Amino acid sequence: MSKLNFYEIGWYLDEAQCPCDIHLADYIEAQGIRDRSIFHFGTGEHHIVGIRSHEAKTGNLVLGITASPREHEFYEKLVIERPEIGWNYKVFFGDIYQLRAPLLPEFDVLSLFHVGEFRTEKNDSYGALTDEAMVRLLIGRLRGLRQVIFYSGSYAFDVAQGIADKLVAEGVLEPVGSFKSLRIFRAR
Numbered sequence: 001m002s003k004l005n006f007y008e009i010g011w012y013l014d015e016a017q018c019p020c021d022i023h024l025a026d027y028i029e030a031q032g033i034r035d036r037s038i039f040h041f042g043t044g045e046h047h048i049v050g051i052r053s054h055e056a057k058t059g060n061l062v063l064g065i066t067a068s069p070r071e072h073e074f075y076e077k078l079v080i081e082r083p084e085i086g087w088n089y090k091v092f093f094g095d096i097y098q099l100r101a102p103l104l105p106e107f108d109v110l111s112l113f114h115v116g117e118f119r120t121e122k123n124d125s126y127g128a129l130t131d132e133a134m135v136r137l138l139i140g141r142l143r144g145l146r147q148v149i150f151y152s153g154s155y156a157f158d159v160a161q162g163i164a165d166k167l168v169a170e171g172v173l174e175p176v177g178s179f180k181s182l183r184i185f186r187a188r
């Protein structure tokens, strides 16, 4: 039986190489997004999205997914040391390409920065969702602000852009604009 396509390292915060999570926190604060629910694909071991959301007193609820055991361990340590963060920031371990819609709550904002970066034939070996199917599944869980955010600095941004273009052509998404490295869409 094939193994889960998990993320073997932990990602530390590196603004020069990958500023997307910092830009998301900046965007949330600049737009005054408060008391909303946010799905975040790829927490990093730094967990900056959840930590800044808490420290800026946004009232937002963030659900992060990580495929990295190390990053999950950092989360465990974080909420053990700072349980106040655990109220509004939850992280679960798993492959985003194995999501099941009935197991998910509804979200106002989806940050899908790593579309196309990690999905390989290893995911195929256990019948995982494609990038497009995963994005469609998550769009089906939107409510309220109904925002979908991609990261233009991703090395696989062409994959995200291709999916976004298709969904715009279908009338599922409409472009809203940009913020720093982020490309923002709204689901109709």
Ligand SMILES: C[S@@+](CC[C@H](N)C(=O)[O-])C[C@H]1O[C@@H](n2cnc3c(N)ncnc32)[C@H](O)[C@@H]1O
Pocket (backbone or CB within 6 Å): 005, 006, 007, 011, 012, 013, 014, 018, 019, 020, 021, 041, 042, 043, 044, 045, 065, 066, 067, 068, 071, 094, 095, 096, 097, 113, 114, 118
């Ligand atoms: C390069 S790191 C970036 C982390 C963070 N977003 C940042 O920019 O600093 C990629 C992230 O995607 C997550 N990831 C990779 N493949 C995944 C998958 N199949 N399902 C869920 N998360 C995954 C990793 O656990 C990691 O958090």
